[in-house]
Amino acid sequence: MKATLITYAYLLAAALFIIGIKRMNSPATARRGNQVAAVGMLIAILATLVSQRILSPGMIVGGLVIGTALGWLLASRIQMTQMPEMVAALNGLGGGASVLVAWAEVARYTSAQAEGLAGAGFARHGLEPLNATTVVTILLSVLIGAVTFSGSFVAFGKLNGRISGNPISFPGMRLLSALLALATVAAVAYPLLMLRDSAYHAEHLSLATAVIAATGLLLGVLLVIPIGGADMPVVVSLLNSYSGLAAAATGFVLENYALIVSGALVGASGIILSKIMCEAMNRSLLNVLIGGFGGGTAEAGPKSAAGLSVRTIAPDDAAVLLSYADNVVVVPGYGLAVAQAQHAIRELADLLAARGANVRYAIHPVAGRMPGHMNVLLAEANVPYERLLEMDEINEDFSRTDVVLVIGANDVVNPAARTDTASPIYGMPILNVDHARSVIVLKRSMAAGYSGVENELFYHPRTQMLFGDAKKTIERLVAEVKAL
């Protein structure tokens, strides 16, 4: 009876997660959706507390309090520009928790076996004899959790600059990955083979768990280090998916529906986001994962740019150009986040709007370091979400736009993606800013974008370059517009 009741409680929690995510289909209902999901989580936690015989209340309460306090602290301190790191770190913690829970199950088998031969100890602790399903689910949970944990923290390091954002590789890296994968397979096979005789063999499972935790951690590192900084949206999405799969795997270990349903939802979410990111770059997931893309500055000597020169524009001239425009589109990129220029651009947009301009923002799917990164930054700066337009919504409008202001974006506005079949970014969907009447590109220097490809937009006759730090330059523009 009690078991049935808790199953219904978990069903309710899972239903609330689904309703919560469903409400995220519009910014107007999304906040309530998140709250609904949080209530679902509370129900799952309370039901578990009530149903379990809690024999160590101190530890449980301590764990809940410490975790809540740290989580609250993190969530309230983090800056919006740091969201990608935050999500990466949280993914990692989820993966780590999965490893530990599976490991704890192994420890239960070990201590049960120590107590009584021939399964007497198992029976006393309510454990089934070890079978192939238990072994495989436990090891899978450890593996996925460990990959998620270490992969997420490498991504975290790359996102906050503690680890170089360039792709990192070394000779024999592929071979090492292959060997680790082999070792993992062997470590799963070993306890399975040992199951054949009648003894219980928790010690073999224990050994396999330790080996897989180690190979999983190393594989997670090797998975992420060869991937360059601007491909992080894909990596963060993928790790998000893994953290869900890790929870689902733990659900298989504990035969718990709440974990399986939630894990499947999150797993699906991450996969879909990864797919959207890959499509927005016209690259396959495999191509992203193999890594080594971008980071190269070797091709700085542009063939296409030979003989062409760029036009620069002074801030006062740019201010005049902007202030007489009727239609202005701002294209933000990662450079906007780095310079923390979201508030400055909003101030500029307000001034231009007061002068009668229609100012909108064009957001490329992979702008920034995670899906939707730019939208959050601009929302933080009080830009209403109706003003943020997706690529497909705005691309037709560029030909009717007076001035496009590109801030710290590069590859996503490179016309070569449409025309140059030899370019590494050929076929990537881009924002057609070159169709606008004039383009101002705000950039620190002429350095190539992430792809290492020269951007022919910069040499376009209707393009003018405004060099400098994004935030300072926009503040300068604000001052100039005010002075007009």
Add this chain to the structure above:
Amino acid sequence: MLATLVVVFVLASFVGVEIISKVPQTLHTPLMSGTNAISGITVVGALVVAGMVDSPVAQWLGFVALVLAMINVVGGFLVTDRMLQMFRREKRPAVADPAAAPGSTGGGRL
């Protein structure tokens, strides 16, 4: 048992694909941190093993798992809430701040 669990997993995945495909791009970051908080459901597993006094090792592993999963849950939901409260609609000109005067009355799309 395993078969039932697999059935639940597969069906839930389909539901996930269906509802998540409908989330607009503009909400992808909060979606990610929100689903991330949901994956902290491992907290349930951590509670189960941390409550087991039969194995001190399992208990301590469960305790650490509990702390990690709780950070994931609380941090994830709170930061998502923080983000979502910033997403606002266009203010109507009559009540808008002075800066958002005539030009922005178009209300967005052309």
